Amino acid sequence: MTKTLRENLRSLPAPAWILFGGTFVNRFGSFVMPFLVLYLTRSGYSIAQAGLGVGAYGAGHVIASALGGHLADRIGRRHTIALSMFASAAAMLALSQARTFPSILILTCLAGAATELYRPASHALLVDIVGPQQSIFAFGMYRFTVNLAFAAGPATAGFLADRSFLYLFVGDAVTSVIYGVIALVALPHGLRSDMKNERIGEAVRVASRNSAFVFLLLATFCVTMVDFQLGSTFALHVKSVGLPSRAYGFLVSENGLLIILFELMITVFVQRFRPQPVIALGYLFTGFGFALTGLARTMPALAATVVVWTIGEMLSSPMVVAYVGQIAPEQYRGRYMGLLTIMWSFGMVAGAPLGTFLFARNAMLLWSGCGLMGIIAAALLVTMSRQRTV
Numbered sequence: 528m529t530k531t532l533r534e535n536l537r538s539l540p541a542p543a544w545i546l547f548g549g550t551f552v553n554r555f556g557s558f559v560m561p562f563l564v565l566y567l568t569r570s571g572y573s574i575a576q577a578g579l580g581v582g583a584y585g586a587g588h589v590i591a592s593a594l595g596g597h598l599a600d601r602i603g604r605r606h607t608i609a610l611s612m613f614a615s616a617a618a619m620l621a622l623s624q625a626r627t628f629p630s631i632l633i634l635t636c637l638a639g640a641a642t643e644l645y646r647p648a649s650h651a652l653l654v655d656i657v658g659p660q661q662s663i664f665a666f667g668m669y670r671f672t673v674n675l676a677f678a679a680g681p682a683t684a685g686f687l688a689d690r691s692f693l694y695l696f697v698g699d700a701v702t703s704v705i706y707g708v709i710a711l712v713a714l715p716h717g718l719r720s721d722m723k724n725e726r727i728g729e730a731v732r733v734a735s736r737n738s739a740f741v742f743l744l745l746a747t748f749c750v751t752m753v754d755f756q757l758g759s760t761f762a763l764h765v766k767s768v769g770l771p772s773r774a775y776g777f778l779v780s781e782n783g784l785l786i787i788l789f790e791l792m793i794t795v796f797v798q799r800f801r802p803q804p805v806i807a808l809g810y811l812f813t814g815f816g817f818a819l820t821g822l823a824r825t826m827p828a829l830a831a832t833v834v835v836w837t838i839g840e841m842l843s844s845p846m847v848v849a850y851v852g853q854i855a856p857e858q859y860r861g862r863y864m865g866l867l868t869i870m871w872s873f874g875m876v877a878g879a880p881l882g883t884f885l886f887a888r889n890a891m892l893l894w895s896g897c898g899l900m901g902i903i904a905a906a907l908l909v910t911m912s913r914q915r916t917v
Contacts, residue, residue, distance in 0.1 A: 532795050535664045539704035542656050542715050543665060546649065547672040549709040553612065553645075555676035555703025558684040558695035559619060559638070560584065561779060561817065564759050564883075565772060566692050567631070568830035568891015574763065576628060578883030581759050587639025592872045594640075596647040604652035604717030604861070605710055611645035612707030618642070623696035642703070643872070647864035653718040654860060655854035656723045662849040667794030670845055671787060678783030685776025718857065733859060734866055740854060743806075746904040747847065750810045751874025752881070753817050754840075754898045757782075759879040760886040760893060761820060767890075768824045778829055782837050790841040801803045802850040804841030807908035809843025812836060814901010821894030839901075 559566075559612065591611075598607040618638035625631045650666075658667040687694040717752040734740055757779065765775040797805045818835025823829045848867070855863035883894035 531570075532791060535795065536668070538661065539668065540656055543653065543668075544655070545709070545713045546653060546791075547669060549608075549714070549767045550649065550669065550703050550744070551672045551676045551705045552709070553676075553706040554673045555680045555683075556699050556705075557642075557677075557680060558620070558687065558699045560671060561681050561758050561762075561776075562692070562695060562772075563635070564762050565688065565766070565775075566695070568763075569692070572628065574883050574887050575880075578759060578880040580631060580635050580757055581755070581879035581883075582876050583635040584639035584654065585755075585872055585877075585879060587641070588643045588872035588875050589869060590636075590640045591643035592647065592865050592868035593867065594844075595644040596651075596862040598644070599651050599717075599861030599864070603653065604648040605714045606650035608710040608714065609651075609707045611641060611643070611648075612703045612710065614644065616703040616707070619696050619700045623693055623694055626747070641867070646868050647861055648717070650848055650852070650864040650868075651861040652714070652784050654849075655717040656715070659849075661852045662852045663798040664844055664855050666849045666852075667754040667791050667845040667874055671723070674783035674786035674790070678780045678787055681779040681783075682773070682774040683776075684742055685773040686740040686840055688772055688776075690859045700751050718860070729859075731862075731866070733856065734863060739803075739911045740851070740863075743847070743850070744866065746806075746810060746907040747867065748874050748877075748909070749887040749900045749904040749907070750813050750843075751871045752878030756817055756820075756893075756897060758767035758880045760882040760890075761817075763883070764816035764820060764890070768829075770826065770829075774909075776825075778833055781830055781833050781895050784839070785834065785837045786841055790845070793841050794845050797846065802846045803908050805846050805913050806843045806850070807905040809839045809841070810904040810908065811844070812839030812842065812902065814826075814898045815839075818894050818898030818901070820897075821891050899900065 550901050563580055567580050568574065572580070577865050595607060595611070596859070598610070618641045622631070622634040622638050648746065653665055653669060654662050682696055687698065703908040735902075761778075766772075766779065814838045816832050816834075816839060819832040819835060823832050836871065848864070851863055851867050852860065882893055885896065
């Protein structure tokens with residue numbers, strides 16, 4: 528396995544490594560979103576209002592997903608990434624100065640749109656660079672980079688937040704600008720589609736006729752509602768059992784550390800299998816892991832639940848994005864990635880407010896619901912495996 532891993536690493540072209548480097552800088556500095564709920568509650572807002580804040584970010588995510596996929600195919604991947612990074616920096620600095628709840632919601636939505644605009648372009652660019660056949664390992668490496676940054680980022684942010692939340696906003700903005708410069712100077716343009724004679728909504732019509740892709744989107748929506756408890760109710764649960772902000776930061780970093788240590792090896796192993804069953808198993812582990820959170824009230828127990836849902840993430844995440852890249856027609860690749868990201872966005876919009884609503888009333892119902900969402904997602908994917916994929 529070591530030899531296979533080494534060969535996979537050596538086969539990645541130089542532009543892929545530049546993309547990984549820029550992504551590392553940006554994700555390390557993603558300080559604000561993981562601590563948004565804690566920032567709002569510490570500022571005097573209720574748990575429900577904090578959930579609305581996360582939902583506003585998710586609404587911006589939805590806008591970014593649709594617009595980002597379109598821009599990735601229209602103006603090119605590189606320009607879309609740079610636009611996203613510079614706009615994100617401006618939005619984060621503006622959000623740091625917001626003092627009323629309506630202005631916070633508006634600026635959080637704008638920050639979500641700007642910050643996440645790059646995502647479909649980044650995913651499409653990676654497939655452009657390495658090709659569909661190498662994309663599973665390439666996305667495993669992409670996630671390795673993200674989580675290498677994420678292992679250090681939240682822990683750093685936790686210490687900063689204990690001193691001043693303003694440091695989170697400034698750090699987030701600075702790292703976004705750095706990635707924007709890297710994109711303009713060093714990244715290739717990537718593919719651009721000739722959309723002059725294309726009917727409005729053509730990519731959506733093409734995608735909607737692929738029943739397997741539709742099932743994948745529905746399953747992804749279900750499990751993303753669970754995933755986004757990490758930045759909302761999971762943080763509140765850690766606080767409710769009497770642990771400090773830095774404990775939450777370390778638990779989030781544990782997720783990244785596990786991925787750094789094990790995901791590439793897992794990806795090398797599972798890429799030999801059909802994607803649908805692997806994704807289904809991963810989604811099931813994710814739901815089960817978060818369901819166990821309700822039973823965990825000590826740091827070791829919480830750390831154990833992180834292991835379970837991280838296994839699910841390591842199984843499913845590289846495979847999902849690579850699978851979409853493989854089945855998407857080349858001229859629609861950016862918009863297919865956009866549709867996948869839209870499902871993540873809808874999961875954020877629904878998951879955080881619904882999660883905080885349930886947490887404030889019956890936390891065990893929330894964690895049981897996470898398990899149920901994992902089962903539903905896995906069932907959809909098992910059904911998908913029997914459907915036409917191209």
